[in-house]
Amino acid sequence: MAESKYIEGMPMRVRFGPSPTGITHLGSARTALYNYLLGQQTGGQFILRFEDTDQKRYDPRAEEDLISSLKWLGLNWDEGPDIGGPYAPYRQSERKDLYLEVAETLVQKGHAFYCFCSKSELENTKKEQKKRKEHPRYPGTCRNIPLEEARKRISIGEEHVIRFKMPRKGTTTVVDRLRGEITFDNALLDDYVLIKSDGLAVYHLATMVDDHFMKITHVLRGEEWIPTFPLHAQIYRAMGWNEPEWVHLSLFLKPSGKGKMSKRDTEVMKASGESIFIRDMKKMGYLPEAVINWVALMGWGYDDQTEFFTMEDLIDKFSISKLNPKNAAIDFKKLDHFNGLHIRHLNLEDLAQRLKPFLLEAGFFVDDQVMIKIAELLQPRMTTLDEVTDWVNFLFVDQVSPKFEDLVVKGLSAPQALEVAEKLYAILETASEYNYDQLEQPIRDLAESLSIKLGQVFGVLRIALSGQTVSPPLIESMDILGKDKTLERLRNAITLLKSNS
RNA sequence: GCCCCCAUCGUCUAGGGGACUAGGACGUAGCCCUUUCAAGGCUAAAACCGGGGUUCGAAUCCCCGUGGGGGUACCA
Numbered sequence: 303m304a305e306s307k308y309i310e311g312m313p314m315r316v317r318f319g320p321s322p323t324g325i326t327h328l329g330s331a332r333t334a335l336y337n338y339l340l341g342q343q344t345g346g347q348f349i350l351r352f353e354d355t356d357q358k359r360y361d362p363r364a365e366e367d368l369i370s371s372l373k374w375l376g377l378n379w380d381e382g383p384d385i386g387g388p389y390a391p392y393r394q395s396e397r398k399d400l401y402l403e404v405a406e407t408l409v410q411k412g413h414a415f416y417c418f419c420s421k422s423e424l425e426n427t428k429k430e431q432k433k434r435k436e437h438p439r440y441p442g443t444c445r446n447i448p449l450e451e452a453r454k455r456i457s458i459g460e461e462h463v464i465r466f467k468m469p470r471k472g473t474t475t476v477v478d479r480l481r482g483e484i485t486f487d488n489a490l491l492d493d494y495v496l497i498k499s500d501g502l503a504v505y506h507l508a509t510m511v512d513d514h515f516m517k518i519t520h521v522l523r524g525e526e527w528i529p530t531f532p533l534h535a536q537i538y539r540a541m542g543w544n545e546p547e548w549v550h551l552s553l554f555l556k557p558s559g560k561g562k563m564s565k566r567d568t569e570v571m572k573a574s575g576e577s578i579f580i581r582d583m584k585k586m587g588y589l590p591e592a593v594i595n596w597v598a599l600m601g602w603g604y605d606d607q608t609e610f611f612t613m614e615d616l617i618d619k620f621s622i623s624k625l626n627p628k629n630a631a632i633d634f635k636k637l638d639h640f641n642g643l644h645i646r647h648l649n650l651e652d653l654a655q656r657l658k659p660f661l662l663e664a665g666f667f668v669d670d671q672v673m674i675k676i677a678e679l680l681q682p683r684m685t686t687l688d689e690v691t692d693w694v695n696f697l698f699v700d701q702v703s704p705k706f707e708d709l710v711v712k713g714l715s716a717p718q719a720l721e722v723a724e725k726l727y728a729i730l731e732t733a734s735e736y737n738y739d740q741l742e743q744p745i746r747d748l749a750e751s752l753s754i755k756l757g758q759v760f761g762v763l764r765i766a767l768s769g770q771t772v773s774p775p776l777i778e779s780m781d782i783l784g785k786d787k788t789l790e791r792l793r794n795a796i797t798l799l800k801s802n803s
Numbered sequence: 804g805c806c807c808c809c810a811u812c813g814u815c816u817a818g819g820g821g822a823c824u825a826g827g828a829c830g831u832a833g834c835c836c837u838u839u840c841a842a843g844g845c846u847a848a849a850a851c852c853g854g855g856g857u858u859c860g861a862a863u864c865c866c867c868g869u870g871g872g873g874g875u876a877c878c879a
Contacts, residue, residue, distance in 0.1 A: 319879095320879090321878080321879045323878080323879075353879070355878090355879080356878055356879065358878080359878065359879080417877095421877075424877095432804080435804070435805090437804095437805060437806085437875095438805085438875075439875095463877055465877095478808095481808070481809090484807075484808085486806075486807080487806080490805075490806060491806095492875085494876095495876085495877050497877085498877040499877060500877080502877090504876090504877070504878080504879085505878075505879050506879095509879095524873095524879095525807095525808065525809090525872085525873065526873055526874070526879085527873095527874095527879090528807060528808060528873075528874080529806070529807060529808090529873070529874040529875070530874080531807090550808085552808090552809080552872095553872070553873070555871090555872075557814085559813090559814075559871080560871080560872095561871090561872075562872075562873080596815095599815065599816075599828090600815065600816095601815090602816095603815085603816050603817060603827095604817090605817070605827090606816085606817040606818075606826050606827055607817085607826085607827060607828090608827090609815095609816090609827075609828055609829095626815095626816075627808075627809060628809055628810065628816095628872095629808090629809070629810095629871080629872055629873090630814090630815065630816090631814060631815080632814095632815095633814050633815060633829070633830085635814080635829055635830055636814075636815065636828080636829045636830085637829095638829090639828080639829055639830090640829095642841095642842080646842075680841095681842085682841060682842040682843085683840060683841035683842065684841085684842095685841090693840095745838085749838095755838090756837095756838060757837085757838050757839070758838090759838075760838035760839070761838075761839070763838085764838075764839060770839090771839065771840090772839055772840045772841090773838095773839065773840075774839090774840085774841095775838070775839085775840095776838065776839085777838090
């Protein structure tokens with residue numbers, strides 16, 4: 303493998319250059335993350351740049367989504383379209399003159415040429431080439447038009463593009479830090495369009511120009527760019543610029559491992575409560591910390607043990623050499639696992655604050671003291687934050703509707719259940735406070751005196767108070783519910799048990 | 804079709820010639836703990852794609868095949 307041109311530990315200038323055409327997804331998030339980590343780790347800069355050279359697909363909402371998604375994930379940039387920086391502007395549509403200038407220099411140097419071929423002409427030759435089983439490529443029609451003639455045709459308004467004049471013989475060797483040297487046969491490479499007929503550059507030119515002038519030292523981008531990698535290197539070489547280090551990241555595959563995510567797949571996924579879009583993950587109750595941890599580990603591994611990483615850990619431990627070039631299938635089960643881990647890692651105040659919006663959304667305004675109690679109760683048993691509503695709903699509604707058959711807990715007869723409820727009522731009525739000191743022993747004694755299981759006593763209580771067979775621990779729950787409501791619900795249960803027996 | 808990338812349990816991965824009876828995690832199953840549900844602890848089943856080389860020795864290096872993925876645009 304080729305030696306790195308950049309010394310480890312030297313400040314790196316890295317960038318994330320999304321095209322604002324859609325909603326930010328996991329793949330983008332990971333690319334942004336890895337770039338961010340390198341910038342942080344080396345004391346360099348992480349740059350956000352909007353690559354909006356495609357007018358047709360451009361969507362301003364995608365820009366907003368990008369910014370809010372990256373911020374939510376905690377991937378803050380040092381230079382970008384919203385905050386500017388020493389190499390502004392950071393939006394390619396505002397840099398078109400620069401690209402044109404470089405393209406013209408390339409023409410001047412004989413590395414590019416003006417092309418007047420119409421799209422339909424080119425489509426036809428491509429069809430014929432395919433029919434003859436030839437390698438479809440630009441036929442070279444305008445390659446050798448003298449510059450003066452070309453300029454004349456342009457001056458009379460003839461529509462044109464600028465194409466890169468790819469060498470027709472020999473090979474182009476490029477270096478990827480993960481894969482080593484990759485060699486392409488020039489005869490199979492095409493004369494790519496650099497400047498479109500609308501005067502705007504395509505990705506290939508714009509990005510190389512920006513990376514050069516913005517002094518980017520390391521390019522981490524998706525593997526889908528490998529096929530055009532030789533073009534990119536050729537542009538650098540034709541201009542006599544120093545190439546950055548190139549790293550092509552693996553792609554994310556759909557959970558089945560078969561193919562990358564399509565639009566249809568994302569819809570099917572949403573129907574089953576999953577999503578690859580960052581903004582959805584927030585709504586679904588995932589922690590940005592968990593998403594970061596999860597995504598970081600898809601395509602990168604630290605050692606044979608460690609899996610729990612905070613952003614600080616990642617900044618400290620991340621390294622390009624540990625990147626894995628193999629495509630990775632998305633596994634939402636693992637996200638759930640990391641989310642649980644990070645929920646348990648939060649302090650109670652923090653968790654309480656993050657839980658609050660979900661309760662608010664459900665129409666429950668809960669004060670901070672109670673929120674902390676809820677956070678404590680739920681911390682070990684939550685996978686996603688949005689579950690909070692289901693867990694504590696019974697504490698805030700006016701009344702619950704227990705079913706008779708549930709109240710008659712498994713292993714008890716109806717009269718037994720009634721007796722349990724009545725004796726429980728007596729205990730709870732006399733207790734001055736609902737806590738372990740006051741309640742645990744009396745309840746245990748009750749179970750023993752009736753010679754039934756403790757779980758059965760709590761079972762009756764659980765159904766009476768929550769109407770559900772599953773709930774948070776009951777003593778703490780009653781503390782939040784309050785004595786009045788607790789006793790009221792127990793009375794209702796007693797009435798129900800009586801009326802049915 | 805052509806070009807390119809990739810290949811360890813179902814999934815994410817550790818591994819970079821002997822330390823491999825191939826380690827961890829998710830998921831799955833069982834047990835313990837337990838007021839339900841979780842969490843936590845313990846245990847189990849589960850993989851080096853195939854074939855050739857190189858070497859005293861290959862999951863690790865090379866070649867071929869196969870499989871998967873990407874690209875093949877005046878999209879990015």
